[in-house]
């Protein structure tokens with residue numbers, strides 16, 4: 001449904017997005033996770049045709065965002081970081097206006113507007129002037145404007161930012177209920193948010209995609225306080241089981257071996273803050289194997305996580 | 318086409334759901350009214366004095382022309398007031414969308430840049446038309462107390478409208494350049510004043526250059542209208558000005574995409 005290929009965007013000299021590629025399947029909810037200034041908003045603006053990419057291509061529902069931008073626009077609902085609201089308008093009039101410019105058939109418009117207001121829970125404030133609404137309700141009106149034309153794709157830029165815990169839960173429930181019917185990309189800098197709402201996560205940092213995985217796996221990366229890779233010469237099964245048995249090692253993942261078939265590589269993770277290297281080294285020696293290499297492993301994700309918001313006040317994980 | 322009308326309607330509603338339209342129309346009418354009063358009372362005094370002199374010297378009272386002596390200066394005054402009020406009408410059109418972020422909705426909807434540009438311009442032009450229609454009351458009063466010629470009044474209004482459209486189209490342009498309404502309005506006023514005053518320079522430069530400058534002066538082209546002369550040359554001048562402003566606005570919106578807005 002969404003296909004992003006090698007998209008790069010410069011602002012003057014600043015490279016805001018650097019060769020970003022990812023795909024989103026129909027009906028999937030993709031989390032777009034990254035700290036501030038990672039390039040989330042810029043990527044989303046490229047997908048919504050608001051900004052052109054400097055290099056690379058992206059297609060939404062099979063249409064190129066640059067060459068067929070009008071076709072793309074008909075099929076996306078976009079909620080920017082600040083909900084785009086004409087605050088002097090009444091809720092109903094505003095949604096109706098959006099339905100009209102999004103190309104909803106005039107005969108269906110009234111029904112579409114009413115349904116959307118029901119779905120987003122703003123029906124009972126439909127005659128209120130938007131500027132008199134609370135932040136939470138403004139956010140819902142923002143969602144309503146993204147939904148009113150029943151788009152294939154929803155692009156939501158930090159949809160829960162600035163809401164109170166109760167509102168956050170409500171908005172997340174709403175988004176989850178939209179998955180399946182819509183393909184959704186949701187950006188956030190809050191780690192627990194992706195595990196709660198998304199099926200898959202793309203992590204972006206300093207404009208680059210640094211990881212792509214299921215949320216469960218990310219949480220595991222996060223709780224592992226140390227990861228090392230070791231290369232050991234010895235019987236593979238035996239090595240793996242013995243290393244797993246060590247008290248401070250939580251997981252042993254075999255990784256690809258080098259040229260020498262008898263030397264096996266493993267990725268070890270520790271749960272607590274224990275230093276596992278001495279223990280591992282001792283185990284290898286005591287079992288009569290040869291230790292070829294031992295080094296701390298790819299901590300780039302951790303650097304990213306350091307800058308993410310990993311805890312939330314008041315909401316359940 | 319439907320998108321165009323949707324934008325026009327929304328913009329017009331927006332004018333009237335905030336104080337902008339009422340304040341701009343109200344102040345324009347008020348200030349025009351004050352000058353109308355001053356000009357007309359002055360004209361009446363001049364007439365009375367002329368009558369008295371005529372009686373003193375036992376001559377027929379002179380026929381003083383209300384079109385030349387009252388209506389024409391009034392048009393000139395109104396063209397100046399429009400210079401200060403119309404930038405207030407256009408300043409929010411894009412600047413406010415940028416400030417509030419609604420520009421992201423507008424530019425990610427299947428509405429072409431030409432459609433929203435034309436829609437916004439039309440809304441401003443309609444508001445200005447309303448301003449002029451209200452001010453027409455002053456002219457009607459003149460018919461009650463005197464007998465002005467209708468021709469010059471009509472050409473005067475036509476000129477005033479075309480002149481105002483030029484202001485509006487450049488006001489729209491300056492509104493695309495910034496997210497600050499005040500800056501948009503001030504830039505517009507300075508720009509228009511420059512094109513107003515460019516004719517005044519003509520005296521102090523070489524005759525050839527002076528003539529060229531006069532050709533570009535917004536107000537030079539208005540003079541004939543206020544005298545009751547309809548010349549397509551002037552109509553074409555103002556329409557070119559309008560098209561120029563709209564074209565620059567279009568370029569500005571398109572290029573902002575690449576710059577990063």
Ligand SMILES: Nc1ncnc2c1ncn2[C@@H]1O[C@H](COP(=O)(O)OP(=O)(O)O)[C@@H](O)[C@H]1O
Pocket residue numbers: 011014015016034035036037038039040041042043576577578
């Ligand atoms: N319009 C712009 N002009 C110049 N620089 C920009 C613009 N938009 C974003 N940037 C820069 O691009 C980088 C990524 O920004 P952004 O996409 O907003 O990140 P995020 O949404 O992940 O916080 C930042 O360094 C930001 O300063």
Ligand SMILES: [Mg+2]
Pocket residue numbers: 037040041042081157
């Ligand atoms: Mg952002």
